[in-house]
Every structure is written in structure tokens, then in C-alpha cells.
Amino acid sequence: VPYPIHQDQDHAEYEYIVVGSGPGGAPLAANLARAGHTVLLLEAGEDHGHSDLQRVPFFADANSEHPAMSWEFYVSHSLNSTQAQLDSKFTWRTPNGSLHVGHQDLPSGSEPLGIFYPRTGTLGGCSNHNAMNMVYPPDADWEFIVDLTGDEGFRAERMRELFVRLERNEFFPEGTAGHGFEGYLAIVLNDIDLVANQTGLLELIRLTMIEAGDASSDVTNEEVLDLLQRDQNRPDPDRYQQHSVFQIPVHIDAQRRRSSAQTYIYDVLTEQEASGSGNHTLTLRTNAFATRVLFEDNTKSAQPRATGVEYLSGVAMYSADRRYNASESGTLHTVHASREVIVAGGVFNTPQLLKLSGIGPRAELERFDIPVVVDLSAVGENMQDNYEAAIAVEGSRPFESPFEDCTPFEDGDPCLADWRYNASGAYGQGAATVGMIMRSSFSSNEDADLFFFGGAGGLFRGHYPGFSREEYPPNTFGWSVVKMQTRNRAGTVRLRSKDPRDVPEIAFNHFEQGGRQDIEAMAEGFEFARSVFELPGQEYGPFEYTIPAPGETAQRSIREEVYSHHAVGTCAMGADDDANACVNSGFQVRGVEGLRVVDGSVFPRVPGAFPVLPTFMMSEKATDDILAAVAEGL
Ligand SMILES: Cc1cc2nc3c(=O)[nH]c(=O)nc-3n(C[C@H](O)[C@H](O)[C@H](O)COP(=O)(O)OP(=O)(O)OC[C@H]3O[C@@H](n4cnc5c(N)ncnc54)[C@H](O)[C@@H]3O)c2cc1C
Structure with a gap:
């Protein structure tokens, strides 16, 4: 498919410059351009949106390890390095340069790297490699922001309107309450027939529903399949208050292709091209790695104003990219923004770029001789994540598998053909066959605080080099x-250094605050899962535990093996007068003008179990805030 990319290199000034094309940056850039403003979208990665790897939902994990798409970070999970290295996924660089996962047979002299945390350096950001789970967060997460900032625009009812605007639901009947049908982001459920054909899995789901009190003990398989297709993204404020089992909504379209931030950019560029007007309000530059936001003294106020961005053009300019070559230094460009610069580089790169530009804790900036524009201690702090941990069993006989005939990455793969020509089959589904919510006794309100996802024939136990081939x-x-x-x-x-091409030091410091309660809450989840596995008389039982290993407690397994990939909060939103906030509720960076952050960094706490939908919603909220400012002549 010819890509109508508009990459003009001639213009040096736009009204808005957006750095980063993930769920935060891309929709905002597209929306502003549609509203008639000139926008430059800078994306460090390339566009792979039309490759099968990105379009076929089943290939999501392979994207996370693909050299041309993946940014490979190694992060620290624990302040205590001995504790951190107990994780079987802890990765080392051996003296011969290869990677080694875990402590078994570790060559002496190996250097500890940490835990592999893939993100994408590609058009569309992590929405182009993630697991596509598209789950609406509890309303309490939006109300928390209202309480924190006083901004009524974050009320749950208002945020629902933004969801309706961005959603193109291609599963529920048009008119279903609380859903949108004309937005840019397609959402469906997995094909229920694939569950119906997995007898063993269906039996486990039925028992789970009964044990959860979600269905009566005489529930039939047909009723279970109907219940699975309930709408977990419905507008009822109490949708997190029932221990229930359902299929997880996913950002996939009716043709079973990944729908994402990239597809929205593609649609807008196509729309511009088709109009024939030559009026390209949206300009996309890929392979454009921003290294600094530029500021000028302001004639109208005491605060410096963001006026532009410096970026390197070139392939793999960032050292998290496996293709990185330090001797390829790219070409430095400067572009100017007459209205605003918007940073949307994601939870690791946004704080790095702000700090390199002089916005961050003074002591840290001075350590690297970076001139301080604003001493802002919140930048790069407050990082939070969902915790995840696996519980897994092996039964007495194999589960039926929809992948039985598939030969991934080989010529003549029948499953790929089924996806391509019939828009059906195993490849067009989200990875998790089933989801469940449950309230532990540690929940801080009436809502569930645990979200389970899973399926038969495989498991996800976190990221490590090679995880996608396991x-x-x-x-x-x-x-x-x-x-x-x-x-x-x-x-x-x-910061590790003042070199923008260097990756920062990323430390999750898991369980430092409230660790005991969070571990105990998850252990209650494990206990519930066990109560189902241990029900007598199951056709695929008895089940033997593989994780936690026999004799290992849930608590120990969770502490050692916990993983995460939903980080947020490194430029957190707060009230105007909150010195610990990075941005105000209008996404404006404190202490400067003309600069906003619009991505997962701004969440003051992790939204629900899956941040991608809330991040898309943040992008819509920021669109409204920016357009309102224009309307007011600001
Ligand atoms: C493996 C994995 C699976 C996930 N699965 C799910 C899921 O199923 N459901 C869910 O809700 N969430 C999931 N997530 C999380 C979710 O995808 C992210 O929270 C979301 O994409 C964050 O959006 P963002 O805009 O903040 O940043 P990102 O998606 O990270 O986008 C940032 C973009 O900015 C670009 N960029 C960064 N720095 C620069 C720079 N200096 N110059 C130019 N460009 C730059 C990057 O290349 C990237 O394209 C997953 C995440 C991972 C890593």
C-alpha cells in the first residue's frame, strides 16, 4: 500500500510541534491538524504500520523483539540488587557480549543488566506492539483527578463523552449506550467461536464463573458464551463491583487488523492527500529523534517560552534501538512552533527530554551541566505501574488449540491465509482469551482491585529476551x-548522562510503598485461581502447579517474579499550586509557557489495569483544552 506520507523538510515553522506518535501524541496531532492548525509530528521510529507484523494481532509479541521496531530498555525492579537478581527473568551481558537470562549456568564475569522492558520506537508508539487490551478504567480514577486538581473536565461523565468520540465499536449494535461508532479507533471482542471450540478451556471458564458467584451452578455452555460477551466497557459506574468473567475488548477492527495511533495518522494523511487541496496541515517526520526543546525569554511574562525543538534525523538514533550505531550521528535540525510544543515521548522518554531541555530537579541537571530553565522536582519521579504475576498449571491432557495448524513465519502458513483472505481464525484475536475482575480485601473502595487475563495452551510471565519465541x-x-x-x-x-542518545536509568523500586498490602492482595487472587484448579472431577485435571513452583508461597513468587509494562506518572498532573506536580490539569508544564506533556507520563496514578485507552482519552482531553485556548485567543 503506497503510504501518503507528507514529510516536507522545507518548512521550519508550524503552529504546533508534537514529539512522539503514541496514543498520547498521535491523536492530538491529528485532531489539531483536522481543526485547521499546522502541525509537525516528530517520531523517532519508522512506520511499519502496513507490515503483517503490526497488522496481525497474533504477532504482537514478535513486534516487541523486532530490531526495527522495539526499543529495548533494561530496568531495575528493586532497590535491593540481591532481591532484583532473584527474578528468573533477570538478564546479564556475558563477557562474550551475548545476553543470558536467569542465574542458572551464568558465565562468570557477566554484567547485570536488569529486566527487559520493551517499548516501541515506531509510528503509533506502543499501541503498535501492545497486547491491544482496551479496557475502560474505573470511574474513580477520573474522579481522583477532579479531586486532585479541581478540574471538572475530568468528571467521569465528561470523560465518557471523549471515549464515545474516539471509539469506533465494530462489535456491539450501533446505539449501544456509552459507546461510539464513528471514531478513529476500532474496538471488538475476540471471536467467541474460538472459545466455543476449546472444550477444556470452556469448562475452566464455566467453573471460574460459578466459583466467582458470577453464574449459577447449572449454567450451560451456551449461557457461559453469552456471559463472556458482556460489555466490560459499559457506562455503569458499578461495572467494577461484580466478580465477573468476560472477553476483553481489544483495539482491533472488524477485518481483524490492529487499529492504533498509527492507523489514525494514516487516515488523516490519506484524507489530506485525497482532498487534493495541497493543504497539508499535518506533517509527519519519521526517523526524527527530538533531543531538546528550545526556549526563549518571554517579552509578555517572566516565564520562558518553548519555541521549538531540535531533532536528529536518521535511522536508529537512540541507543535503546538494537540497530544503534554510535558512529552514525544523523543530521541536526531545528524547527519552530509559533503556538506550542507538545512532548509525548512516553513515560521514559518524556522525562528524559524535559531534563535534557533544562526542566527537572536542579541538582540532577547541574550534575550534568545542563542549564536549568525550571527547577521542577516532579520530572522523572512518581513512576508507578500495575503489578502483574503469573499463576500457571499443567493439566492431565492437552487443551484444544486454535493454533494447531498454524506455522508462524513459514511460507504457506494456513492461519495467516485465513486472517488475510477471510478476516478470521486464531491470528485475528487478542492474546488473552478471557478476563476477570475481583475485589481483594485490600481494595481501597468498592471496586475490584485485581484484573486477571489468561488462556489455555500458553502463559505470560513477563518480558525477557526471547520471550516472544517461548x-x-x-x-x-x-x-x-x-x-x-x-x-x-x-x-x-x-539521567545517566547528558547525551540524548543514551538511555536513562529506570528504577521501579517495586513494593517500596504499600508492598505488603499489594502482595497480599495479589495472593488472594492466586488463592481464588487455586480454588478453581482444585475443584474435583475435572476432565482436564488434576492440575499440577508450575508457577508458583511446588512448595513456593504465592507471596514469594509474586515478590520475586513480579513484572509490569503499564508504567505512568513521570510528569504527573496536579493542582496549580502543587509544587510536586509536573503539569497542571491543562497538561501545561509548570514554570514555562507554550509547553505541554500529553502522554502516559501525566497520570497521577495508574488508571485501572490497562493504560492505553485512558491515554487515548487524555489525548482527546488535551485536544479540547488546546482548542479552547485558541478560541479564547490565548
Ligand atoms: C509490551 C507492552 C504491552 C502492552 N499491552 C497493553 C495492553 O494490552 N493494553 C493497554 O492498555 N496497555 C498496554 N501497554 C501499555 C500501553 O501501550 C502504553 O501505556 C501506551 O502506549 C502509552 O502511550 P504513550 O503515548 O504514553 O507512549 P508510547 O506509546 O510509548 O509512545 C511514545 C512514542 O514517542 C516516540 N518517542 C520517544 N522519544 C522520542 C523522541 N525523543 N523524539 C521523537 N519521538 C520519540 C516513541 O518512538 C513512541 O513512538 C503495553 C505496553 C507494552 C510495553
């Missing part, structure tokens, strides 16, 4: 138990 025995069943409402705010992103 195969599990076909008699495996695994749940990932996700902790919502996590208590820890001790994560940090700090």
Missing part, C-alpha cells in the same frame, strides 16, 4: 493477575 506445553493454563490501585510511587527515571 513455547509452553499444550496442557498449560495460565492467569496473569494484574494489581490495580497499586500503592507504590517510588519509581524514577533519571
